[in-house]
Amino acid sequence: MLQTPLRSIPLLAAASLLALCGVATAKAPRRPAPVPVVAVPPISAETLKEVTRTLSSDAYEGRAPGTPGEDKTVATIIDRFKAAGLKPGNKGRWTQDVPTVIVEAKNHVPLTVKAEGQVLSFAFGADYVAGSYRITPRTDLADAPLVFVGFGVNAPEQGWNDYAGVDMKGKIAVILVNDPDYEQADENGPFKGRRMTYYGRWRYKFEEAARQGAAGALIVHDTFPAAYGWQVVQSSWSGKQKYVQSATNGMDQTLANGWIQKSTAEAILKASGQDLAALTAAAKVKGFKPVPLNATASLGFDNGIERAMSHNVIGVQPGKARPNEYVLYTAHWDHLGRCKANAKGDDICNGAIDNATGVAALVALAQANRKAGPPARSQVFLAVTLEESGLLGSEFYASNPVYPLARTVGGVNMDALGMGSAARDIAVTGGDKSELTRYLQTATRAMGLTITGETHPERGYYYRSDHFSFAKRGVPMFDVGRGSDWVNGGRAAGEAASERYSNVDYHQPSDEFHEDWDWSGPLQDVTLFYRLGRSLAETSDWPNWHKTDEFRLIRDRSRAGVK
Numbered sequence: 001m002l003q004t005p006l007r008s009i010p011l012l013a014a015a016s017l018l019a020l021c022g023v024a025t026a027k028a029p030r031r032p033a034p035v036p037v038v039a040v041p042p043i044s045a046e047t048l049k050e051v052t053r054t055l056s057s058d059a060y061e062g063r064a065p066g067t068p069g070e071d072k073t074v075a076t077i078i079d080r081f082k083a084a085g086l087k088p089g090n091k092g093r094w095t096q097d098v099p100t101v102i103v104e105a106k107n108h109v110p111l112t113v114k115a116e117g118q119v120l121s122f123a124f125g126a127d128y129v130a131g132s133y134r135i136t137p138r139t140d141l142a143d144a145p146l147v148f149v150g151f152g153v154n155a156p157e158q159g160w161n162d163y164a165g166v167d168m169k170g171k172i173a174v175i176l177v178n179d180p181d182y183e184q185a186d187e188n189g190p191f192k193g194r195r196m197t198y199y200g201r202w203r204y205k206f207e208e209a210a211r212q213g214a215a216g217a218l219i220v221h222d223t224f225p226a227a228y229g230w231q232v233v234q235s236s237w238s239g240k241q242k243y244v245q246s247a248t249n250g251m252d253q254t255l256a257n258g259w260i261q262k263s264t265a266e267a268i269l270k271a272s273g274q275d276l277a278a279l280t281a282a283a284k285v286k287g288f289k290p291v292p293l294n295a296t297a298s299l300g301f302d303n304g305i306e307r308a309m310s311h312n313v314i315g316v317q318p319g320k321a322r323p324n325e326y327v328l329y330t331a332h333w334d335h336l337g338r339c340k341a342n343a344k345g346d347d348i349c350n351g352a353i354d355n356a357t358g359v360a361a362l363v364a365l366a367q368a369n370r371k372a373g374p375p376a377r378s379q380v381f382l383a384v385t386l387e388e389s390g391l392l393g394s395e396f397y398a399s400n401p402v403y404p405l406a407r408t409v410g411g412v413n414m415d416a417l418g419m420g421s422a423a424r425d426i427a428v429t430g431g432d433k434s435e436l437t438r439y440l441q442t443a444t445r446a447m448g449l450t451i452t453g454e455t456h457p458e459r460g461y462y463y464r465s466d467h468f469s470f471a472k473r474g475v476p477m478f479d480v481g482r483g484s485d486w487v488n489g490g491r492a493a494g495e496a497a498s499e500r501y502s503n504v505d506y507h508q509p510s511d512e513f514h515e516d517w518d519w520s521g522p523l524q525d526v527t528l529f530y531r532l533g534r535s536l537a538e539t540s541d542w543p544n545w546h547k548t549d550e551f552r553l554i555r556d557r558s559r560a561g562v563k
């Protein structure tokens with residue numbers, strides 16, 4: 001009973017009381033199985049070092065997908081998985097093909113808006129950016145009606161729908177960035193206040209507009225709620241964009257997605273007799289109704305299209321008792337390849353921390369789990385490609401799973417294990433979203449560690465690495481790692497190290513292997529990852545998202561009817 005988190009005790013007591021009085025209760029709340037406490041075999045620091053050193057050496061040229069660096073990397077991972085005793089994870093093969101499309105939107109005409117007899121014109125780059133997820137050589141939207149849809153959120157679990165009552169076919173949605181309660185200082189509120197939920201992410205806005213049948217979607221940029229400036233939007237929306245090849249060729253998406261500057265939005269709304277500030281205030285209140293604007297917009301551009309192929313690498317340890325239930329370990333193998341040369345003329349972004357360490361952890365975990373013998377459930381070791389291009393390898397696997405997601409219990413994603421001292425705390429990205437928290441509490445208790453939150457919940461980091469491709473399809477995933485309260489040097493040392501990494505080495509040629517690195521920290525991380533993955537693989541439990549979490553309904557639907 002001790003291992004049951006406080007949340008469910010009051011519920012249980014109520015249920016048994018009613019049973020006692022012979023009153024038929026709806027459905028007794030699910031009583032989660034206790035979290036198994038697992039024994040941890042030795043984790044090989046030598047393996048962590050060797051794999052990180054090898055994959056981050058200049059010979060791998062920064063592991064860019066579609067280059068000789070990819071071939072070397074994929075062959076090395078297969079070799080290490082084989083040596084660890086895993087089986088090929090894709091129907092006898094070690095790899096999964098990941099077909100990609102590279103689209104470059106160009107020759108944009110100005111965005112033209114007609115309102116109340118006026119014609120407004122906005123320049124590409126300075127006032128707006130746009131592109132298309134549709135694989136087509138030309139994109140044109142002519143005189144499409146504009147509709148202001150607030151934050152563009154459709155959250156049934158919150159009884160919130162910013163599209164209620166409007167037919168978006170042939171229209172363009174004008175959408176605010178972040179979620180309706182982002183200004184709150186705490187994390188309370190329907191959308192977790194200061195913490196950004198998936199509803200706040202730009203990708204969600206475009207997906208929901210497409211689900212609503214909109215012809216186009218334009219997000220209003222505003223630096224504070226976006227958590228980055230217009231120059232970030234401008235640079236990430238110009239040049240070549242990579243997408244995974246989808247069965248629909250993107251035809252289930254809008255014709256065009258993009259961003260407009262806040263000043264552009266203010267001008268458009270003013271010309272339509274509306275006020276952005278007033279509409280924004282209204283949009284923050286439950287029951288907000290979409291506002292058709294007396295305005296239409298036109299835009300157009302060409303799309304240069306190329307195709308390429310990359311690969312995910314998959315190894316598996318089949319389970320003993322329930323082999324058709326799966327637990328995931330994921331890490332991306334790709335990095336930036338050759339990048340802008342630094343002052344020393346070094347132009348290879350070696351990606352030692354990001355993410356040769358994560359792949360090294362995959363191999364060390366494969367060895368340790370093989371040493372411990374097969375658990376009850378099967379364990380899938382998945383090294384994905386194209387994370388740096390937008391989580392594409394994990395997106396492709398999650399939309400073309402080798403092992404059904406409805407039979408995938410959960411998993412641990414490992415991205416950029418920082419070097420240095422072990423810590424007294426574990427940081428959780430995303431906060432307490434699911435019943436996985438029980439597993440984390442059990443593991444950290446066994447390791448004598450405390451659990452701390454993340455320092456910047458408003459930046460939505462949970463939605464920015466590979467676990468998210470699974471979470472958004474309902475699979476509960478861990479994104480955890482050492483906190484900054486270091487054993488050697490305390491919080492000061494921990495924070496200084498992560499500052500240095502983010503400001504100096506992140507996505508730079510200087511993210512290289514050093515023989516004198518202190519591996520006690522990564523070893524602690526991998527020990528935690530072992531405990532989390534192994535306990536999920538030994539239990540018969542199906543941990544779910546908490547009732548109010550944005551992924552709960554998706555999971556319940558995907559598991560409905562699964563025996």
Ligand SMILES: [Zn+2]
Nearest residue numbers: 354355415416
């Ligand atoms: Zn990474």
